[in-house]
Every structure is written in C-alpha cells, then in structure tokens.
Amino acid sequence: MAGRIAAGEVVERPASVVKELVENSLDAGASRIEVELVDGGRSLVKVSDDGEGMDAEDARLAFERHATSKLSRPEDLDRITSYGFRGEALPSIAAVSRVKLVTCPAGAAEGTEVLCEGGEVSAVRPGPARPGTVVWVRDLFFNTPARREAMGSAAAETARAAEVLAALALAAPGVAVSLRSEGNLLWSTPGTGNLLDAVAALFGAAFARGMVPVESLKGPVRVRGLAGLPAVSRRDGRRQHLVVNGRPVTPRLIRTAVERAYRGLLEAGRTPAFVMALEVPPDRVDVNVHPAKTFVRFRDRREVEGAVYHSLRDALERRDLFAGRLAPAAREPGGQEGDIRGGGVEARETGPLWGLPVPGEVPVGPEASSRPDAVDFGALEPLGQVGGLFIAARGPDGLYLVDQHAAHERVLYERLLAAGQRGERAAQVLVAPETLDLGPGEEEALSSSLEVLRETGFDIAPFGGRTVMVRAVPAALAGMSGARLVADFLDRFGREKAPPGKPPESDRMQAARILASCRAAVKGGEALTLEAMGALLRDLAGCAEPRTCPHGRPTVLKLGLDEIRRRFGRS
Amino acid sequence: MKFKVAQEDLAQSLQLVQRAVSPRSPLPVLQGILIETTSDGLALSATDQEIGIRVLCPATVAEEGALVLPSRLGDIVRKIPFGEISFEADAAGNTMDITWERSRFTINGFPAQEFPPLPEPAQAPAYTIAKSELRRMVRQTAFAVSHDDSRPVFTGVLFVFEGERVKFVATDGFRLAVSEGDLVDRQGDIEGEVIVPGRGVSEVSRVLGEEGDGQVKVSVSGNRVFFEGARERVVCRLIEGQFPPFNQVIPKQFVTKLTCRTRDLLDACERASLIARDVGQAVKLEINGSTLVLSASAPELGTVREEVAIESQGDTLEIAFNPRYLIEGLRNIDSEKMTYEFTGPLSPSCMRPADPEEADSFICVVLPMRLA
Numbered sequence: 054m055a056g057r058i059a060a061g062e063v064v065e066r067p068a069s070v071v072k073e074l075v076e077n078s079l080d081a082g083a084s085r086i087e088v089e090l091v092d093g094g095r096s097l098v099k100v101s102d103d104g105e106g107m108d109a110e111d112a113r114l115a116f117e118r119h120a121t122s123k124l125s126r127p128e129d130l131d132r133i134t135s136y137g138f139r140g141e142a143l144p145s146i147a148a149v150s151r152v153k154l155v156t157c158p159a160g161a162a163e164g165t166e167v168l169c170e171g172g173e174v175s176a177v178r179p180g181p182a183r184p185g186t187v188v189w190v191r192d193l194f195f196n197t198p199a200r201r202e203a204m205g206s207a208a209a210e211t212a213r214a215a216e217v218l219a220a221l222a223l224a225a226p227g228v229a230v231s232l233r234s235e236g237n238l239l240w241s242t243p244g245t246g247n248l249l250d251a252v253a254a255l256f257g258a259a260f261a262r263g264m265v266p267v268e269s270l271k272g273p274v275r276v277r278g279l280a281g282l283p284a285v286s287r288r289d290g291r292r293q294h295l296v297v298n299g300r301p302v303t304p305r306l307i308r309t310a311v312e313r314a315y316r317g318l319l320e321a322g323r324t325p326a327f328v329m330a331l332e333v334p335p336d337r338v339d340v341n342v343h344p345a346k347t348f349v350r351f352r353d354r355r356e357v358e359g360a361v362y363h364s365l366r367d368a369l370e371r372r373d374l375f376a377g378r379l380a381p382a383a384r385e386p387g388g389q390e391g392d393i394r395g396g397g398v399e400a401r402e403t404g405p406l407w408g409l410p411v412p413g414e415v416p417v418g419p420e421a422s423s424r425p426d427a428v429d430f431g432a433l434e435p436l437g438q439v440g441g442l443f444i445a446a447r448g449p450d451g452l453y454l455v456d457q458h459a460a461h462e463r464v465l466y467e468r469l470l471a472a473g474q475r476g477e478r479a480a481q482v483l484v485a486p487e488t489l490d491l492g493p494g495e496e497e498a499l500s501s502s503l504e505v506l507r508e509t510g511f512d513i514a515p516f517g518g519r520t521v522m523v524r525a526v527p528a529a530l531a532g533m534s535g536a537r538l539v540a541d542f543l544d545r546f547g548r549e550k551a552p553p554g555k556p557p558e559s560d561r562m563q564a565a566r567i568l569a570s571c572r573a574a575v576k577g578g579e580a581l582t583l584e585a586m587g588a589l590l591r592d593l594a595g596c597a598e599p600r601t602c603p604h605g606r607p608t609v610l611k612l613g614l615d616e617i618r619r620r621f622g623r624s
Numbered sequence: 625m626k627f628k629v630a631q632e633d634l635a636q637s638l639q640l641v642q643r644a645v646s647p648r649s650p651l652p653v654l655q656g657i658l659i660e661t662t663s664d665g666l667a668l669s670a671t672d673q674e675i676g677i678r679v680l681c682p683a684t685v686a687e688e689g690a691l692v693l694p695s696r697l698g699d700i701v702r703k704i705p706f707g708e709i710s711f712e713a714d715a716a717g718n719t720m721d722i723t724w725e726r727s728r729f730t731i732n733g734f735p736a737q738e739f740p741p742l743p744e745p746a747q748a749p750a751y752t753i754a755k756s757e758l759r760r761m762v763r764q765t766a767f768a769v770s771h772d773d774s775r776p777v778f779t780g781v782l783f784v785f786e787g788e789r790v791k792f793v794a795t796d797g798f799r800l801a802v803s804e805g806d807l808v809d810r811q812g813d814i815e816g817e818v819i820v821p822g823r824g825v826s827e828v829s830r831v832l833g834e835e836g837d838g839q840v841k842v843s844v845s846g847n848r849v850f851f852e853g854a855r856e857r858v859v860c861r862l863i864e865g866q867f868p869p870f871n872q873v874i875p876k877q878f879v880t881k882l883t884c885r886t887r888d889l890l891d892a893c894e895r896a897s898l899i900a901r902d903v904g905q906a907v908k909l910e911i912n913g914s915t916l917v918l919s920a921s922a923p924e925l926g927t928v929r930e931e932v933a934i935e936s937q938g939d940t941l942e943i944a945f946n947p948r949y950l951i952e953g954l955r956n957i958d959s960e961k962m963t964y965e966f967t968g969p970l971s972p973s974c975m976r977p978a979d980p981e982e983a984d985s986f987i988c989v990v991l992p993m994r995l996a
Contacts, residue, residue: 468904475923478996479904481946482970483797484873484989512994528993529904531798531946537774592902595924 064145066204067094068213070190073142075221078102079228079299081186084244088218089233093210094193095201101187106156109165113177115143115154116169143188148172149200150193156186171196215239219255220301223294223328226251248279248328256292260285264326269364273334274357276364281326286319292326298333300340303347307331310358313492314365329361359494366544430594430609435586441579444586451613457581457589458573459602464592465569466603468529469509473561480510481531483524489536491519491543498543505560506542509568513539530572541571566603625689625713627661629681631704631724637668637681638698640831640856645695646672653692653738659711660690660736669742670695671859675824676742677831680855689713690736691720700729743859745850748812750843751785755853757805758840759833761792762825764803764956764986769822770796777865780819783842783849787814793870794822799949800873800989801956808839818844819867824860831856873989875974878965880911880938883978886962889916890954892930896920897947899928906944906993911936911966920947943969944993953988970994 064070071088078086081104091097107115146152147169157164157180166180194201204210211234222230222242229244242251253261263285267278281292293304293311304311307329315325339350351357433446433453444455472479491499496519499506506513510527523535530538545567581589593599593608601607638657646654649672658669665683669676691713700722701709709724713733722729762781770778775797782793785807792803820828832840832853841852844862851858896907900920910917916934921927943966954962959977966973969992976987 468902472904478994479906480994480996481798482991482994484795484800484972484991485797485868487797510994525994527904528906528946529902531904532770532796533772534774534778534797537772 064149064193065200066213067098067193067210068217070094070098070146070150070193071100071214072217072221073146074098074100074188074190075218075230077142078104078186079221079225081105083185083228085229087231087233088214089236090211090214091235093205093207093234094190094214095204095207095210096191098190098193098214099187101185103185106158106161106164106184106186108158108161109177109179112154112156112165112167113174116147116152116167116172116174117144144172146190149197150195151191153189153191154186155180155183157182157184159184220294220296222255223248223251224296224299224301224330248277248330252279252328260292260326264328265368267327267329267364267368269360269367271360271363272356273337274360275332276329276360277332278327278329280329280365280368282369283318283323283325285326286323287326288323290324293324294328296328296330297338297349298331298335298340300349301347302349304329306349306351307358307361310361311365314362314369318369327365331357331361333357362492363494370545430590430599433590433594435583435590437583438581438586444581444590446586446590448611451611451617453612454610455590455593456602456606456608457579457586459606459608460589460593460599462569462573462602462604463596463599463608464589465529465572466565467596467598469527469565469568470562472510472527472529473508473565478508478510479528480512480525481528482512483526483535486522486524487534487536488516488520488522489539491521495540495543498546499539502543502546502560502564505564506539508561509564511535511539527568530568533572538568538571542567545571569603625661625691625717625720626687626711627666627683627685628708628710629666629683631701631706631709633681633683634666634709635698635701637666637679638701640679641668641670641677642695642698643827643830644670644672644675644677647695653734654740656692656694656734656739657697658690658692658736658739661685661688669739671740671742673740674821674861675827676859677827678742678857678859679831689717691717692734692736692739693720693731694733697731700731742857743845743848743850745841745843745852745857745859746845748843749785749816750811750841751790751807751816752809752839752841753790753805753807755833755838755840759829760958761790761803761805762829762833765792765794765801766822766826766829767952767956768794768796768799768801768988769825772796776863777819777867780821780863781825782867782870783816783818783820785810785814785816792825793867795868795870795873798946798991799953800870800987801953802870802874802987802989803956804984804986816844817867818849819863819865820849820860821863824849824858828858828860831858873972874987875965875967875972875989878938878967878974880936880941880966881963882911882916882934882936883961883963884916884932884934886954886957886960886977888932889962889964890951892918892932893947893950893954895930896928897951899925900947901925905947906995907947907950908942908944908995910940910942912940941966941969943973944995945973945990946993949990953990956986956988958982958986 064073067090071094075086075088078100081102083102083104086100086102089097089099143152148171152169154167155164161182163182164180166176166178167174168176194204215232218230218232222228226242226248227244227246229242231241232239240255242254249261249264252264263282264279265282267276267280269276295302295304295307311325311327319325333351337352339352429448433448436445436447439445439454442457444457446453446455499521503513510525511523512525514522514524516522523539526533526535526538542564546564599608641657645657649655654672660667660669662680665685666681667678668681669678671677704724707724709722712721713719714721717735718733720731720733722731765781769781773779778796784791784793788807790805790807794801828851832851838853843850843852847862847864849860849862893907896918899922900907901922905920905922907918907920911934913936914934916932917929918932919927919929953975957975957977959979959982961978962975963978964973964975972989972991974987974989976983977985
C-alpha cells in the first residue's frame with residue numbers, strides 16, 4: 054500500500070506544518086479551527102479543532118508512517134476525496150520536532166495525550182475529555198540544524214503560513230478558521246459557508262465588493278466561486294485561488310483559461326483576482342501527483358479549461374465592467390447570490406436631469422419634451438466630443454448627448470440586418486486568408502453558427518485540426534481583422550440571450566447584433582472629427598430604431614431647453 | 625541660459641516638435657518641450673516615448689543652458705509679433721523670461737535633467753533618401769495602414785532596403801500598397817527590413833518632407849528608427865513582428881488587363897461612391913473590349929452607370945469593389961495613364977502606372993467584394 058503513494062518529504066517549514074495539520078482537522082469534520090504561531094511557527098505551531106477526535110489506539114497509530122486509516126484498498130486511491138490521504142503527515146512532523154497531541158472523540162469519558170520527540174513516542178496517557186484534537190508542534194527542526202537554519206525570519210514564516218491557511222480557509226468557507234501570531238488575532242473567517250464572507254474576512258470588504266459570483270455546471274465539471282472585476286485586478290499576480298474537490302491547488306492549472314476569459318478586460322501587466330472551486334468527479338482527476346498535493350492532473354484538461362473559461366465569461370458579461378453599473382440581468386433577484394451582487398457596484402439610476410427613457414419604459418425625467426418621439430436625429434448638429442465616448446449635439450429644442458459606441462452599434466446592426474433581408478451576402482475578400490485557432494468549446498460554437506456566419510458574408514473554411522481559415526468578411530465590417538471578428542463572435546454566440554423585454558430574435562438577428570457590438574467595441578473611445586460625428590448622427594437618423602442600441606441601452610440623452618431655463622432659474 | 629531668436633524661426637520650429645508632445649502624459653515633463661543651447665543655436669525636443677522629434681533652430685546664444693518649457697510656449701510665440709525675442713532663464717533654472725519690444729512673459733519650466741534623453745542614432749546601417757521620394761512613398765502607402773490594433777504589424781509601414789532601392793509596403797488585410805524609390809546613398813548593410821508605425825511615418829513626412837529638396841538619412845538602432853534631415857530628427861519605436869510575405873500577394877499573371885487614363889477611372893469611381901456611400905456598398909466594374917461599365921446602386925438613393933473608355937486584353941470580367949479602396953489606390957497613381965490587371969472576380973486585382981519606367985514605383989493590390 055505504502056509503495057503506491059508518491060513518497061516525499063512534506064515538511065519544509067512552519068507553513069507545511071500548518072497545512073498538514075489543518076488538512077487533518079478538515080478531514081476530521083471540524084467546524085472551527087484555530088491556528089497559533091509563536092516566532093513564525095519556529096517555536097510553536099498549535100492547531101486546535103472541534104472535529105472528530107481519536108481514541109487511544111488511533112492516536113498512537115497516528116504517529117506511525119503510512120498508518121492511514123483512510124485507504125484500505127488500492128482502488129480507493131482512485132476515489133480520494135479527503136485531504137490527508139497520505140497518512141504520513143504527523144509522523145513526518147513528529148520526526149523533526151517535539152509534538153504533543155491531545156484528542157478525544159465526542160462523548161468519550163476521557164481523552165488521550167501522546168508525546169513524541171524526534172519521532173519517538175515517549176508517552177501515551179489519558180488526557181482531558183474535550184471533544185476534538187489539539188496538536189502542539191514545538192521547536193521545529195530542533196534535530197536537523199541545516200533545515201532550521203534554512204527557515205526565514207519570523208515575519209516571513211508567518212506570512213507564508215498565513216498564505217497557506219488562507220487558501221485552506223477559502224477552500225472550506227463553512228469552517229471558521231482563525232490565525233493568531235504571538236497571541237494577536239490576525240484574521241478569522243466566520244464559517245458561514247458563503248465564500249464572499251470568507252473573502253471579505255481575509256482581504257477586506259472593499260476587495261470583496263469587487264468580486265462577482267461564478268457558478269456553472271458544464272458536463273461533469275461544476276464551477277463555483279468569485280471572479281474579480283478589473284477594479285480589483287493586481288500587478289503582483291496574487292489573490293488567485295483554485296480549489297479542486299475541496300483541496301487548494303496551484304492556480305496555474307487554470308491560468309490559460311482565466312487569461313482567455315479576461316482577454317481585453319485588463320490593462321497589460323495586470324492579473325485578475327479570483328477564487329474558483331471546481332468539483333470534478335474523483336475518477337477524472339489525479340491528485341496523487343506531488344507530495345505537497347498542490348498539483349492535480351485532470352484526465353481531460355480541455356473539459357476543465359472550457360468550464361472555467363465559460364463560467365468566467367458568463368459571470369463577467371453579466372456585468373457592465375467599467376461603467377459602475379449592474380447589467381439588467383444581474384439586477385434580477387438572484388437568491389443567495391442576490392446579496393453578493395447587491396454588495397457589488399452600485400446600480401446607476403437615471404438622473405432627474407438627463408432623461409430619455411428606453412422605449413416601453415416609463416419616462417423618468419419630468420420633461421414632457423424628453424419623450425423619445427420628440428427627437429429629430431436628422432436635425433442634430435454636433436458640437437464636440439465629451440470624454441472620448443459621447444457626442445454633444447445641438448438640437449432645435451435642446452442639448453443632446455449621444456453615446457457613440459451605442460449609436461455605431463445600432464447603425465451597423467441595421468445595416469447587417471438590411472443586407473440580410475435583401476438576401477445580400479456582400480463580402481470583402483481578404484488579401485491573405487487569416488487563420489484562427491479555436492479555443493475550448495469554440496469548435497462546437499463554430500459548427501452551430503457556421504451557417505449564419507456564412508449567410509452574413511463570412512467565408513470560413515476548415516484548415517486542419519482546430520484551425521479555421523477566414524477568407525472574407527461581411528462588407529459592412531471591412532477594415533477589421535476577420536479572425537478577430539470570428540473569435541469575438543464565437544465568444545458570445547450561443548450564450549448570449551436576446552435583450553430582456555424584446556421579442557425573440559432569429560439567429561440572423563442575434564448574429565447581426567453580436568457582430569455589430571464586436572465591431573463597435575473596437576471603435577468605441579475613438580476620437581472623432583466634427584465631420585465624422587455628423588456622419589454618425591445622420592446614419593443614426595436613418596435607422597428604424599435610432600433611440601436604443603441593439604441591446605436596448607439608450608443611444609441618446611436629452612436636456613430640453615425648458616429644462617435648461619428652469620435649471621438656470623430663468624423660467 | 626540666455627539667447628535671442630527670430631520669432632518666425634522659433635514659431636516654425638516649435639510647430640514641428642509640438643506634434644510629439646504628449647498633452648496627457650502622466651509625466652508632466654513630457655507635456656513640455658526641452659530647449660537646449662547648442663554651438664550655433666537651439667535644439668528643441670519633445671517625445672511621447674513612441675515618437676521623438678528634435679529640431680535645430682538658429683539663435684544667438686549668450687549663455688548656455690537647458691530648460692523644459694510647457695508646450696503652451698508654441699501658442700505664446702505664435703502670438704508674438706514678427707521680430708526678435710529674448711529668452712533668459714533665472715539663476716535657479718526654474719523660470720524663463722521671454723521679452724520682446726516692451727513686453728515680458730515669465731513661464732515656469734521643469735529642470736532639463738527630468739526630461740528623458742532622446743536616443744542617438746547609429747552610424748550604420750544608414751540609408752539616404754531624397755525628401756521628395758520619401759514624401760511620395762509615404763503618401764503612397766500610409767493610406768493602406770490598418771487601424772485595427774489586433775495585428776500590430778498591419779498598423780505599420782514595412783521598409784525594405786534592397787541595394788540601391790527601397791520599398792515601402794502597407795496593408796490592412798484588404799488591400800496592399802507598395803511604393804518603390806531610389807536611395808541616394810547607404811552605409812553598412814545592403815539589405816534590411818523594419819516596420820515603422822503608421823503614425824511615425826506620417827510625422828516623418830510632415831516634419832522632414834515639408835519643404836522642397838534635401839535628403840533624409842534613415843538609420844536603425846536597436847528597436848528604433850531615426851530620420852535625420854539638415855535640421856530635423858525624428859526617432860520612432862519600431863513595430864516588432866513578422867510582416868506577411870507581401871510579394872506572394874502581388875499577382876504575376878492576369879486574366880483581364882485594362883489600360884486607361886487614370887483621371888477617367890478615378891472620377892468615375894468618385895461619382896459612383898456618392899451612390900455607394902454606405903459602408904459595405906459596392907461599385908461594380910464590367911470590362912468588355914474597349915468599354916468599362918461602372919455601376920452602383922443604393923436601395924434608398926438610386927443608381928449610377930458610367931462608361932469609361934479603355935483598352936483591354938483578355939477575358940470579359942465582372943467584378944465588384946469597395947469604392948473607397950479603389951479611390952485611395954487610384955489617387956496615388958501619379959502618371960496620366962494606368963494599367964489595371966485582374967485575376968478573377970474573387971481574387972486580387974493590381975493597379976499601377978502604365979509607363980514601363982514608372983510601373984514599379986507604385987503598385988496597389990485591391991481585393992474585390994463578393995456579391996451574392
């Protein structure tokens with residue numbers, strides 16, 4: 054049995070002691086775990102829990118190597134779900150320190166105390182009848198001077214231990230975990246089972262407000278967790294936590310998928326914060342790869358990457374990431390997650406000053422003249438650009454602000470739709486075909502949308518393996534990389550739903566809407582000349598529904614002359 | 625620091641360097657212009673760290689020194705009447721007094737040491753090109769540069785140095801422009817390739833190509849390219865990456881070839897584009913013997929049909945284009961007559977000057993539209 058378990062030293066420093074002991078506590082079903090360090094853990098690491106204690110026999114056996122009681126048959130190795138399956142943690146620790154263990158099963162009349170020094174059990178005697186287990190590890194590496202010297206300063210070792218413990222606390226948000234150093238409480242998680250509470254306890258409430266919930270079940274892989282909005286992204290690559298089947302592992306395992314999901318959202322050099330918990334059927338993941346158990350090997354890596362990628366995209370796209378505003382879908386009450394969202398970025402209200410309601414909604418502003426019907430887009434005269442995003446324009450009856458991105462999206466959308474209704478597939482051929490490597494899940498997305506892409510004017514052909522070739526793009530979208538358009542499109546198609554409150558859309562309409570937004574996103578924030586602004590306003594005037602973008606957001610806000618007069622006290 | 629300078633010299637020099645000032649730079653010193661005295665005048669420098677411009681300006685220097693002044697200086701100098709202006713920095717080097725006639729400005733500056741030094745050009749490899757050629761080649765390629773930054777190499781102009789010749793190449797994935805010219809001189813490597821950002825190329829043409837004759841030395845050092853005229857220098861960060869093999873895109877054979885007056889085809893395209901005004905609308909070309917029929921229609925606007933006199937060889941052909949791509953290519957054919965070769969209704973077309981002596985000076989490959 055022992056030979057089947059990858060051997061290796063697990064105790065390198067106080068942080069490893071913390072990790073092994075706390076994992077044992079979690080396996081024992083503890084609901085409260087307290088960790089205390091003295092001198093960064095070099096003098097003392099104490100871990101107490103209220104979990105299932107051991108009887109005298111088990112307590113003595115716990116100090117023997119590979120005496121694990123958790124595995125009885127070799128097949129069990131394929132179904133490992135508990136933490137401390139390696140069964141060598143306590144003996145390894147005891148071999149290089151002075152350990153006292155006090156344990157008692159619930160309901161027993163008396164407990165057991167075991168003393169062990171340098172690996173030799175020196176005493177097994179009755180102890181107090183307090184349910185749970187307490188382990189004192191003193192004088193780590195007292196008998197191996199080289200390793201003792203290799204430890205860092207007390208502060209450095211405390212920081213390392215805190216990091217390890219935080220990862221475990223995030224993996225088990227239902228357990229109240231606390232950390233003390235030199236008698237001072239550094240932090241404690243409430244153990245409510247809500248991951249966000251644990252994050253707030255560890256990293257602060259402001260940080261927690263920048264996280265959005267992630268939840269999905271794709272194939273056999275369940276993903277839950279929290280994804281950081283761009284505002285809480287970091288330069289140092291920290292605040293990334295991955296939990297697989299309840300076990301903290303290195304977040305590098307999903308780095309590619311996370312990077313893909315955040316592509317285009319973060320400035321160069323910034324990394325997203327996230328806490329992701331994956332549940333993968335035990336037979337689809339190999340945890341017995343590395344003695345420190347921070348690595349696992351997935352049987353199907355693409356399946357896992359796909360699940361992570363899509364769940365993150367779903368979570369991030371529900372958000373209007375930069376506007377500080379909740380997207381409509383996220384405003385609906387969402388059960389347990391409602392409070393998480395509610396604690397996020399504040400919802401933007403239509404102000405009393407500016408108001409041009411979305412058609413079908415009740416007007417918010419006091420202005421009768423702010424009704425959308427009153428807008429004569431053709432008569433608007435651009436005055437300038439505001440914030441690189443909005444066009445200020447003079448109308449016969451007041452001042453208008455036009456969202457250039459939304460307006461551009463609307464114009465493109467109607468153009469793409471109109472071309473479709475005329476049965477045109479006008480396409481611009483590329484100088485040289487562009488190739489596109491499909492990512493996780495994108496092959497299916499492409500095969501289900503190939504038809505509609507071709508109807509829109511794309512010329513797409515397989516190019517072997519997961520690569521496709523783009524030879525032409527819809528003429529209305531010329532000027533943009535074809536591969537980028539297709540990649541952006543596949544990102545969204547199939548997962549995007551029709552805007553709320555709108556009639557159901559055809560595939561063709563959805564495709565037009567998505568392509569318009571991909572293209573318009575590129576043009577958003579672009580400096581425009583007065584001439585270009587005028588052209589955009591004229592194009593918008595020619596649209597069937599100029600007042601909203603295809604997603605239902607308004608394209609224009611109006612400040613009526615009457616309102617302006619009143620505001621200046623001139624009415 | 626103390627000097628006298630003619631208003632018109634300084635105003636003109638400031639106007640040239642001002643384009644490299646980054647008005648919104650987080651480094652306040654980059655919002656300014658570095659003014660240094662030299663042995664026979666002033667050197668003015670500005671950089672946004674992508675592009676740097678340095679211009680020499682004649683002046684009478686009484687006391688050496690250097691100071692960074694806000695770019696607003698350009699506006700001030702422009703408003704000062706024609707004549708001599710005196711500049712004098714205070715002893716601490718924080719402010720500059722600007723006096724003329726009976727008036728005085730005092731401007732706050734930044735110490736010159738805070739200004740990042742502009743890199744110095746290398747001696748070789750270096751290539752010398754006539755200003756007029758540079759100007760022409762930039763004009764004939766800059767229009768085809770991509771504005772979509774998902775493929776950075778497409779946002780630049782490829783310079784290919786080959787012996788006595790130099791080629792500029794640009795493509796946005798839908799058309800490709802190649803302009804070729806002579807080098808006046810070269811030092812070092814005979815062959816070389818660099819990709820210069822489209823914006824850099826335009827600034828070079830503006831700063832160095834503005835007036836008449838003269839020469840420009842182009843040199844490459846590290847990841848930067850330098851352009852030096854008699855008084856001006858532009859340094860620009862290169863785009864890293866591999867430019868696509870553009871020669872493969874230029875058709876070697878044709879199925880249909882026409883020759884016509886450049887002006888005739890350009891005018892007809894410009895008129896047709898008034899109808900095919902919207903993005904994605906096409907102008908159709910039908911080539912048959914001595915006639916080219918050009919047509920466009922827009923459902924809401926109307927239709928246009930024109931005939932252009934041509935000579936043609938090969939098959940009859942119907943082909944459609946984005947009128948903008950045709951117009952931008954045609955405008956850059958400098959000779960009276962042109963040839964236009966086609967390889968099929970959905971494959972590359974290639975326009976160039978008809979005169980065999982000029983035929984290599986400019987080539988524009990335009991990909992057609994597919995109408996279904």
